[in-house]
Amino acid sequence: GNMVEWCLPQDIDLEGVEFKSMASGSHKIQSDFIYFRKGLCFGLACFANMPVESELERGARMKSVGILSPSYTLLYRYMHFLENQVRHQLEMPGHYSHLEAFYDDKKGVLPDSKGTPTSQQPVHWLPSIHRYMYPEMKITHPAGCMSQFIKFFGEQILVLWKFALLRKRILIFSPPPVGVVCYRVYCCCCLANVSLPGLGGTVPESKPFFYVNVADIEMLETEVSYVACTTEKIFEEKRDLYDVYVDNQNVKTHHEHLQPLLKINNADKEKYRRLNDQRQMLMYSQEVGEDCSSCEEDLFILFFMEQNNRIFQTLMEVSASQDKTLTADHARGMGLDPQGDRNFLMDLLEVYGIDVMLVIDNPCCT
8 A cells, every 4th residue: 555655744644645645546647746635734746657677566666745735825836846856756765855955945834733723724715705815826737727627517617616606515536647637626616706795704614625535535424515536436426425426527416406406507508608708808818919917717717706796796685675585687687597597596595594585486477
C-alpha cells in the first residue's frame, strides 16, 4: 500500500493522507495532480510514475509530493514547484533539502488539532462572496478551465446549478487522471455563489471536498452538503453517501423527488443560450483588442451569481410582502420555468427556510 515517506512538521496528523494524495488507479498514468481535503486543511499533491529496473518496486516508482494549507485558493501557486519536486524525488529518492527550505520559507500558523480558537477561521466555501473578492477565490488552473467545464457538460450545467444551489451532496466519478475532475468540483461550487447581504446566515454550508476515496466514507456519512470527485466506482453502490452522482456527462439521482430536476426545460435552454452569447461577445471583444482584462472565469462566475441573486432577491421581497404569494410571473421574472421549475422552487424554499406560498397554476388550466 501507500506510505508517507517524509513530512514536515513531523508531529502533524497525516492519517490517510497517503491515499488522498495519490488517486486510486494512478498506476495506469504517468503524471497527475490532485486537490483534497484533510480535516480543516486543503491539500495539493503532484503525482508522477517512472519505470525502474527494480523487482522490489515491481518495475515502477510512484511518488506524490504535496502541501497542506488552511485555504485551497493559493495552492495553485506552488503547482510548478511540486511538479519539479516529484520528478526530483523519483530520480533522487531521499533528497529532501529543497522541500525543507520550501517549508521553512512558507510555513504559517495552522489551526491546532484540538479545535481551540486561533486566528484562523474554519475553512469552507463561503456561501456569500463579494463580487470584487472572487479573484482571490480562484483555484487557478489551465486557461480555459471554465470553458472546458461548459463544453463538457453543455446544457447539463443548468442541472448541476440547481443541485448546487440546493446544497445537495454531489459526487463526480471519473477514472484517472483526476486533476481536471478536481476543477469540475471547483466549477460546480462556483455555480452556487450568492452575494446578497443578509442571506449568508441561512445558507447551508457547501463544501468542496475535491478528491475522496473509500477511506473518507465515514466522514462523508456525516455530511449534509458537499461537492467531491472520486476514481473509485464502488461509490456508485453506496447511495446513502450522495444525492447526485455524475458519471462523465451523465448526471443522475436515486431520489425520486429530485428526478424532475434532471429535465432541461425552456428556461434552462434560454439561460444556456444567454451564457453562450455572452461568451461569444467576450471572445469577439478579446479578438478585436477591446477588452483583455475580462476572462471567461469572471464571466461564468458573475453570470451564475447574478442569476442566483435575482432569485433570492425576489424570494426575499415576496416573503416580506403582505400576502407572501409567489406567482408564475414571479417565477418568469427570476428566469425560471413556472411549471418545469416548480419542484426546484419548492425545494429551494425549504432548504433556505424562506416563508413564501407557491401559487403557480396547474398546467391543465394554463
